[in-house]
Amino acid sequence: MKFQMQEVGFNIDLEYGNLSVSGNSDYGFRPFQLLIASIAGCSGGVLRAILEKKRINYKDIEIDAEVEREEQEPKRIKKIALTFTISGEDLNEEILEKSVKVAMKNCSMAQSVKDSIEIIEQIKIKPSQC
Template identity: 55%
Template sequence: MEFTMKEVGFQTTLPYGELHVAGDEAYGFRPYQLLAASIAVCSGGVLRKVLEKKRLHVEDMTIRADVKRNEAKANRIEKVHLHFVIQGNGLREEQIAKSLEVARKNCPMVQSVEGSIEVTESFELVTDRKVECG
């Protein structure tokens, strides 16, 4: 990837479109947002593949990424908590918990930040009848 400077921030053109990155979100995505999004979406994508391989049907999935930063140390990201809301029929809490463990071990972004950013996960399982939390 090649980034070119613009009045505020930088931009690059990728096959899907232009990506604008700046410290001010009025001019593009902030770098910490992209890092947190990479961790969340990579983890969610790997989880989806794990569930598909187990032949578990997920109707919908939402991921909330809560980011903790340390202002005293260059405002670095120290923790990302991912909360998955997974909807589907016939899903069990223990299946999802085990699948999350597998996804964590196989997510390139989570593995890339291991040892420098704490990544934790939790989930809610939404079925026709009830919500279970793990």
Template identity: 55%
Template sequence: MEFYLKENGVRTQLEYGELDISGNEDYGYRPFQLMIASIAGCSASVFRKILTKKKIEIEDLHITAEAERDAEHANKITKISLHFIVKGENLDKGKLEKSLELAKKNCTMVQSVKGSIEVVETLELINLSN
């Protein structure tokens, strides 16, 4: 990856498009937003692959993410909470919890921040068959 300095941040060109990064969200994505998006996106992708391999069908997956930051230490991210809301028919909470746990162990981004950022995942089911 190559990054180029611009007036209010940096820019990179990726296969999917241009990415502007700035400490001011008027000029691009803020670095902490990209960190949270990377962890949420990776977790969701790995979770979906595991569900597909286990032949667990879902209708929808929604994730909310919240970060806790330490203002006294460069405002670093200390904790990211991911709440997975899974919608489908005849969902088995136990199987989904095990799949989510396996996804956390196999998510490159979660494993990359292990020991420095606490990642907590919670699961909510919306069972359409009930």
């Protein structure tokens, strides 16, 4: 990956488009947003694969990420709370909780930061709308 310096950040051209990264959200994604998105996207993708492998019939997965940062500079990320809202009918909460735990253990992004950032996860079950 090659990042090219710009006046207010860095850019990289990827197969799905251009990504602008900047400490100023007026000019691109902030680095902490990309870190959180990587963890949420990775864990969600692994969870999806687990649910499909277990043949659990679900309609949708939404992930809400709440971030706690240090007050002092450099405002290190201390904690990420991920809430997985899974929509479907007749979903078993215990199986979903176990599936989320397995997903987090198999998410390379979460495992990369587990010793420096506390990651907690919870699930919510939302009945499908007909």
